Amino acid sequence: MGKETPKVYADFPKNYSLLDAGGGQKLEKWGEVITIRPERQAYFKSGILFTDWEKQAHWKFIEKSGQKGVWKNLNPSTKNWQLEIEGLKYNLELTQFKHVGLFPEQNINWKFIQKNLHPKQRFLNLFAYTGASSLVAKAKGAEVLHVDSVKQLVGWAKINMETSELSDIKWVLEDALKFAQREAKRGNKCHMIQMDPPAWGLGAKGEKWKLEDKIQELVQTCYEILEPKGWLILNTYSPSLKLAQTRSIVKNIFRNDPETAAELWMKTETGKDMYFGDLVRVRKG
Numbered sequence: 041m042g043k044e045t046p047k048v049y050a051d052f053p054k055n056y057s058l059l060d061a062g063g064g065q066k067l068e069k070w071g072e073v074i075t076i077r078p079e080r081q082a083y084f085k086s087g088i089l090f091t092d093w094e095k096q097a098h099w100k101f102i103e104k105s106g107q108k109g110v111w112k113n114l115n116p117s118t119k120n121w122q123l124e125i126e127g128l129k130y131n132l133e134l135t136q137f138k139h140v141g142l143f144p145e146q147n148i149n150w151k152f153i154q155k156n157l158h159p160k161q162r163f164l165n166l167f168a169y170t171g172a173s174s175l176v177a178k179a180k181g182a183e184v185l186h187v188d189s190v191k192q193l194v195g196w197a198k199i200n201m202e203t204s205e206l207s208d209i210k211w212v213l214e215d216a217l218k219f220a221q222r223e224a225k226r227g228n229k230c231h232m233i234q235m236d237p238p239a240w241g242l243g244a245k246g247e248k249w250k251l252e253d254k255i256q257e258l259v260q261t262c263y264e265i266l267e268p269k270g271w272l273i274l275n276t277y278s279p280s281l282k283l284a285q286t287r288s289i290v291k292n293i294f295r296n297d298p299e300t301a302a303e304l305w306m307k308t309e310t311g312k313d314m315y316f317g318d319l320v321r322v323r324k325g
Contacts, residue, residue, distance in 0.1 A: 045283060045302075045303055046301065046302035046303065047302055047303045047304075047305050048148065048300065048302045048303070048304055048305070048319060049305050049306060049307060050144070050145045050146075050147050050148040050304060050305070050306050050316070051147055051148070051151075052144065052147065052306075053125045053126075053144050053147040053150070054124070054125050054126060055070070055071050055123050055124060055125060056068070056069065056070055056071075056123065056125070056142075056144045057069040057309055058144070058306055058307075058308045058309065058314070059074070059088075059096075059308065059309045059310070060086050060087045060088045060093065060308050060309065060310045060312065061079060061081075061082035061084075061086065061308050061310075061312050061314050062082050062084050062085050062086025062087065062312060063082065063085065063086050063090065064078060064079060064080065064082055064083065065077065065078060065079060065082060065086070065090075065093075066079040066082050066308075066314070067086075067088070067093050067096070067097065068144075070121070070123050070132060070140065070142075071121060071122075071123045071124075072117075072121070073098050073099070073117055073118070073121055073132075074096050074097045074098050074099075075097060075098065075099045075100070075101070075134075075140065076093055076094070076097045076099070076100040076101065076114075077101045077138050078101060078103055078138060079314070081314050081315045081316070082312075082314060084312060086310075086312075087308065087309075087310025087311065087312055088310060094114050096115075097114050097115065098113070098114060098115045098116070098117030099111045099112065099113060099114065099117065099119075099134060100112045100114055101134075101138045103138075107137055107138070108136050108137060109136065109137075109138060110136070111134045119133060119134050120132070120133045120134075121133075122203065123142065125147075125150075126150075126154075126176075127179070127204075128172075128175045128176065128179060128200075128204045128206075129200070129203040129204045130142050130170070130172060130175075130200050130203075130204075131196070131199050131200055131203055141170045141196060142170065142172060143169070143172070143236075144306075145304055145306055145316040145317075146172060146173065146236075146275075148304065148319070149173060149234060149273050149275070149319075150172065150173060150176045152273065152321070153173060153176045153177055153180065153232065153234070153273075154176060154180060156232070156271060157177055157180050157182050157231065157232050158180070158181075158182070158231075159180060159181030159182065160181065160182070160183065161182050161183070161231035161232065162182065162183045162185070162229065162230045162231050162232075162267075163177035163182040163183065163184045163185070163230065163231065163232050163233075163234075164185045164187070164220075164223075164230040164232070164233045164234070164265070165177070165184065165185065165186050165187065165233075165234050165235075166187050166216040166219075166220060166233065166234070166235035166236075166237070166258075166262075167187070167188060167216050167235055167236050167237045167238065168186045168187055168188045168193075168194075168197065169188065169193055169197070169236070170193055170196045170197050170200060171186055171196070171197030171198075171200050171201065171209070172200075173234050174186040174197060174201070174209055175200060175201060175204055175206060175209075177232070178201070178206045178208070178209055179204070179206060182231075182232075183210075184208075184209045184210065185209075185210045185212060185230075186209050186210065186211055186212065187212040187214060187216050187219050187220075188212075188213070188216070189213065189214060189215050189216065189241075191213055194211050194213050197209075197211070198211065216235065216237070216258075217254065217257060217258055217261065220258070220261040220262065220265060221261050223265050224261055224264040224265050228265060229265055229266065229267045229270075230265055230266060230267065230270060231266075231267050231270045231271070232270060232271045232272075232273070233262045233265070233266060233270070233271070233272050233273070234272075234273040234274075235258065235262070235272075235273070235274055235275070236274075236275040236276075236277075237251055237254070237255075237258065237276065238251065238277075239251050239276075239277060239278035239279070239280070239281075240278075250278075250280065251276065251278045251280070251281055252278065252280045252281045252285075255276070255281060255285075255286065255289055256289055256293075259272070259274070259289055259290055259293050260293050263293050263294060263324065266324045267324070268324055268325070269323060269324060269325075270323070270324045271321060271322070271323050271324075272290070272294075272320075272321065272322050272323075272324070273319075273320075273321050274286070274290065274319070274320045274321070274322075275304070275317055275318070275319055276317055276318045276320075277316070277317030277318070281318075283301065283302070283303060283318040283320075286301070286318060286320055287301040287320060290320050290322050291322075294322045294323075294324060294325070295325065296322070296323075296325050297322075298320050298321060298322040299321050299322060299323060300319055300320060300321040301318075301319075301320045301321075302318070302319055303315060303317075303318055303319075304316045304317050304318060304319045
């Protein structure tokens with residue numbers, strides 16, 4: 041028999057709960073708002089009947105074309121609200137891509153940042169989305185660089201910073217790899233880097249790229265700009281990139297074993313296990 045793949049489980053962040061999942065859907069509670077969203081990893085039977093889901097939920101996402109869709113209102117609620125986690129306030133909203141502005145499984149990394157990042161240290165958040173990790177790092181007193189190539193997401197992250205009564209995050213609207221490579225050329229260093237790259241994307245000139253083709257270059261560049269004893273936090277969620285491959289790439293570049301190399305899971309309130317990609321953490325020697 042082959043060696044079993046390591047797993048780590050993320051706890052729910054405060055004011056969030058993964059209530060149930062199954063049948064290609066998940067039922068989530070964000071403060072007072074309950075949503076139903078598609079979830080390809082929920083290929084098992086749900087713990088609660090879908091009819092009972094819809095009695096609880098305020099919004100259900102209906103896919104229309106590709107990854108886009110519309111939200112169907114099931115019970116009176118708002119389309120925009122705030123969620124407070126550990127004193128930080130995140131502005132959530134229903135988007136046409138089924139997302140609401142926060143990835144709760146990242147709570148496992150928010151806790152890691154809180155524990156291992158120190159005031160005045162430099163934190164680089166690549167593919168930074170709406171900035172949850174940027175806020176956690178800033179609240180620790182770090183110097184924070186937030187990098188994302190999507191203008192709307194950088195704007196959303198700025199609003200989250202202001203709502204959380206923080207300031208002085210450096211915003212970079214640019215391709216994450218290109219910015220990191222420029223930092224390496226300048227000789228700039230960081231004490232911690234987090235990146236959660238998409239499985240595929242479009243470059244500045246519209247060229248398509250796949251994570252499996254870029255992962256080596258991304259990790260190598262992060263290694264170059266990390267201070268000695270600095271941390272890389274890497275999340276991947278790509279069907280074409282297996283955990284063993286990512287672990288091997290990281291180990292070869294950093295020349296030591298990652299502290300964590302595991303599948304990332306969460307458990308629903310009904311006891312269902314759900315996969316949320318892979319997590320690798322490594323410290324530069």
